[in-house]
Amino acid sequence: MRAFISTFAVAKAGSTDQEYEDASDVRPAAGDDTEVTGPWLAAAVADGASEAMLAGHWARHLTTTFTAAPAGHDLASTILAAAAGWDAVEAEYRHARDEAGEPIAWYEEDGLRRGAYATLVGAHLLDGPTDRQGPLLVAALGDACLFQVRDDKLITAFPIDDPDEFDSLPGLAPSRPLDPAKIGEHVVALATEWRQGDQLLLASDALAQWFLAQARAGGTPWRTLSDLGTDAEIGGFAALVDGCRANGSLKNDDTTLLRIDL
Amino acid sequence: MAYTAEISRSNPSCFIFLLDQSASMLDEITEGELVRRKADIVADALNRLLRELAIKCAKEGGVRDYFHVAVIGYGVRVGSLFEGELSGRDLVPLSQVAKYPARVEERMKKVPDGAGGLVEQPTKFPVWVEPVGNHGTPMVEALRQATVLANTFLATNENCFPPVVLNLTDGQSTDGDPRPAAEALRELASTDGNVLLFNLHVSSEGGKPTVFPGASADLNDEYARTLFSMSSPLPPHMRAYAAQQGIAVDDTSRGFVYNADMITIVQFLDIGTRATDLR
Secondary structure, eight states: OEEEEEEEEEOOTTSOGGGOOEEEEEESOOOTTOEEESSEEEEEEEEEOTTSTTHHHHHHHHHHHHHHSOTTOOHHHHHHHHHHTHHHHHHHHHHHHHHTTOOOOHHHHHHHHHOOEEEEEEEEEEOOSSTTEEEEEEEEESSOEEEEEETTEEEEEESOOOGGGOOSOOOOEESSOSSHHHHHHHOEEEEEEEETTOEEEEEOHHHHHHHHHHHHTTOOHHHHHHTTOOGGGHHHHHHHHHHHHHTTSSOSSOEEEEEEEO | OTTOOOOSSSSOEEEEEEEEOSGGGGSEEEETTEEEEHHHHHHHHHHHHHHHHHHHTEETTEEOOSEEEEEEEESSSEEEOOOGGGTTOOSEEHHHHHHOOSEEEEEEEEEEOSSSSEEEEEEEEEEOOOOOOOSOOOHHHHHHHHHHHHHHHHHHOTTSSOOEEEEEEOOOOSSSOSHHHHHHHHHOEETTEEOEEEEEEOOSSOOOOEESOOTTOOOOOHHHHHHHHHSOBOOHHHHHHHHHTTOOOOTTOBSEEESSOOTHHHHHSOSSSOOOOOO
């Protein structure tokens, strides 16, 4: 397959870029605006929960664990594999704080003990009999979404296809699962097919909700997102996000788009 | 739609706690085999509320100032209960409240052990207010001071999620009928809705603990009925969240609890995606 990867990210208004808690990852490592060729591609977007400590760290850890896992690997197992590495992530953070002379405060201890939470959507694309189409395996936990556009039509919206279904209580992947079996009960998966010429859009919840609302109103939000150009023109995405936040159509939240043009 | 304003550092909200410190608060309540003074119960409730609020807003790098907080005591005098660095201050950004408790205790707390059980772990427990009880109950003056503070906050935060005022008391006002002062407080509003006045009532009269009762509530205590009538109706999203927590509510439910916990109100406030385990 041949795919052109573009990623766009804007932090919540009022937050700094360092406070951005979404994450995205693609393998084989694409770099910015790079064409990827090969027999497989893995991509993921995660959204760290605002009320959790180290949510951005967990979102990054989840996306990189997902893209490193084999295609078709059960998402619940991938999340548990990421969770198994969480103590090391937290220990590194505590060490860095101690080194900086800023030990963990009492109000941080509960959150660190409870662990971090994030939503996740991920996709594996595999070559089929030809390199122009093949299996598309998608899995998700929570309200980060994948959209598939073909011939200027939205043909897949997963796992949510209704803009009214978003709220502040999505299913979340925990870094310290209290009941690991529950993860499997909440993970959803979809097996479909990609074709050359398709566009796949992976989005965190605010953008996904905006996208579905625009589509339901008869709009073509995929064209808007296609017109953004490349990472080098990220100003276009920031302007779109600012404009939509200002007119109330986009929730003020960290906003992430990972676009795969096939 | 009301009560939907974003709560953020650029659009913060505020919490004003009113703590009854009158002599009647030294009366004891029997809860099963446990006997506690009302003053101990409300001081503990307030310290836990402040702790939960700070933890809810804590991120790496500190507590975010999603809220400004005042703690007003009423008994011998009416005024701020903050001590030390915060002494004499009224509305204080939450990060400062978290940074400067009067002291920090270590208590044992039961936490999940990761294998379906619970294990006791030492936990730091900050203390901002101590149990106190003497003199009368100037609740009307306390509500007036809350009105001044809320008004001051609204003057510079007109689009905020409305200030929440939580009054912790046994209800026996000694400086007049508190209902008109409560009404004046509830009439203040941001563009997102009216100030919310909630009441946590501790009583030695006994009776069933009650959480967020509605019009049909059977409140046999005169003070409970007064405090219930002073309390704001729960906004729809708070009712929905209470229902998710298994609390029986209806569209007449008010922000009032009788001999019960109100720690849930911290969870009612929406600052983004909640960190909750899968169910």
